[in-house]
Amino acid sequence: AQTVTQSQPEMSVQEAETVTLSCTYDTSENNYYLFWYKQPPSRQMILVIRQEAYKQQNATENRFSVNFQKAAKSFSLKISDSQLGDTAMYFCAFMRGGTSGSRLTFGEGTQLTVNP
């Protein structure tokens, strides 16, 4: 079974600064995807960024980037130029690849607060 661990229950950052959220996972699979989801106070889950395990290049989406260390099974999220709207719960998630209808396994989440 896969497990996803987020060791930072809460973090805060000043507006315009950079923050990194940590995530580690455990799996024996070789083909998988990793995701970061954002859940703002509205509770709508929003996909922030995704990474295919077979890709060595780290994914980036505007101010969001990941540091994917496959051997270490680490998948951290870096948010640059933090904005007040980034305040949310962030979940790291794992999905096996190659199987139709694969389930997501979520970490426990990190509550990020961006302070003005």
Added chain:
Amino acid sequence: GAVVSQHPSRVICKSGTSVKIECRSLDFQATTMFWYRQFPKKSLMLMATSNEGSKATYEQGVEKDKFLINHASLTLSTLTVTSAHPEDSSFYICSARDAGSKGDEQYFGPGTRLTVT
């Protein structure tokens, strides 16, 4: 982009009654839908995987007779909480996998807050 809706967004029901929550994929076909439960400030807990035209697969510890799931079409899955009790009060979220996408991406509904009095 792919949109998933849930109805109702909020529901209050009396203990002992049943309540149905609908999850619809609005602009894509979803062969697989997932139902999650989320407690305040906690992560999403997968309850069951719903495949169109077949029986749902329930996670360990989830009572299939209490949480009835039906996925009768490629755009609609329903979760019925039968004989609801106050401990069933929670936030329920569905997600749908786009059958036409290559990346196994799931799209989430906005959630339904259930309060059982």
